[in-house]
Amino acid sequence: MASQLALITGASRGIGRGIAIELARAGFSVAINYARRRAAALECKQLCRAVAPREADSFFEIFQADISKRSERARLLESVRGRFGWIDLLVNNAGVAPEVRKDLLEASEESFDRLMSINARGPFFLTQAVANFWIAGLKQRGATSQKPKIVNISSVSAYAPGVTRGEYCMSKAALSMMTQLFAVRLAEHGINVYEIRPGVVQTDMTGPVKDKYGRMIAEGLTPIARWGTPEDVGRAVAAIAMERLPFSTGEIINVDGGFHIRRL
Numbered sequence: 001m002a003s004q005l006a007l008i009t010g011a012s013r014g015i016g017r018g019i020a021i022e023l024a025r026a027g028f029s030v031a032i033n034y035a036r037r038r039a040a041a042l043e044c045k046q047l048c049r050a051v052a053p054r055e056a057d058s059f060f061e062i063f064q065a066d067i068s069k070r071s072e073r074a075r076l077l078e079s080v081r082g083r084f085g086w087i088d089l090l091v092n093n094a095g096v097a098p099e100v101r102k103d104l105l106e107a108s109e110e111s112f113d114r115l116m117s118i119n120a121r122g123p124f125f126l127t128q129a130v131a132n133f134w135i136a137g138l139k140q141r142g143a144t145s146q147k148p149k150i151v152n153i154s155s156v157s158a159y160a161p162g163v164t165r166g167e168y169c170m171s172k173a174a175l176s177m178m179t180q181l182f183a184v185r186l187a188e189h190g191i192n193v194y195e196i197r198p199g200v201v202q203t204d205m206t207g208p209v210k211d212k213y214g215r216m217i218a219e220g221l222t223p224i225a226r227w228g229t230p231e232d233v234g235r236a237v238a239a240i241a242m243e244r245l246p247f248s249t250g251e252i253i254n255v256d257g258g259f260h261i262r263r264l
Helices: 014-025 038-051 070-084 109-141 166-189 207-218 230-241
Strands: 005-008 029-034 060-064 089-092 149-153 192-198 251-255
Touching: 005 014, 005 070, 014 029, 014 038, 014 089, 014 149, 014 230, 029 038, 029 070, 038 060, 060 070, 070 109, 089 109, 089 230, 109 149, 109 166, 149 166, 149 230, 166 192, 192 230, 230 251
Parallel strands: 005 029, 005 089, 029 060, 089 149, 149 192, 192 251
Antiparallel strands: none
C-alpha cells in the first residue's frame, strides 16, 4: 500500500491531520497540503512518519497552496505529480468557518464569497483538474490498474441549518451536491466518489463553541455521548482508501455520533 498516494487538502491541522495520520498508519504515502501554517504541516509530516509501517521521509511531503486560487491549485497538482507521479486518493478537506458568526440577516457578502470560494469552488475545480488527469492516465495504465477515489469532507451543516453561520451551511450543502455530480460523471471511468459528514468534532474550528456543544452533547444531542475526533474521520477515510466500499459511490457516510438519526 506504500506505493499509493493520498492528496489531502487542508491537512496541517484538525480533521485533515487526523486523516493524514490514519492513512499513513494504513501504509499510504501522503501529500499534505496547507495554506499558511507551514510549521503545523511539518508537524503533521512527522506524526505521519511516526505511525507509518515503514518510516521514511520519501512517503510524506508538504505542499503549500491556497485551493481557492486557480494558479495555486494548478501549482499544487503539478508539484504533487512531479514528486509522486500519480494520485490514488483525493481528499477534499480544506475548509473554513466564518471569521465572525453573524445572524443570517446580517451576514456579509465578503464572508459569503470567502467561504464559498474555499469550501466549494476550490474543491470543485481541484476535483475537475485531478479527474481529467486521472482519465488521461488511466488510458495509459490499462483497465487492470487500481482505480483512484475521491472523498469530500462535508459536515452535518450540509442539512442542519445554523442561522449564525448560514454561509458555512450553504458551502457544505454545495460540497454535498458536488459529490453526487462527480459520482455520476466519473462512474464510467471506475472512479468512486464519497462524502463523509462529520458531526461535532473537537478541532480549532469548534474551539469558540466548545462549552456550548459540550453542554449539548451532555444533554443528549447525539446517541453516542462524546465529542468526535479527527481520528474518527480519518478511520472512515482509510476504510474507503483500502477498498472497503467498492460497490458504493455518491455515498454519504455519517461520522457524527448518530446526530443524523431522527428521534421522538
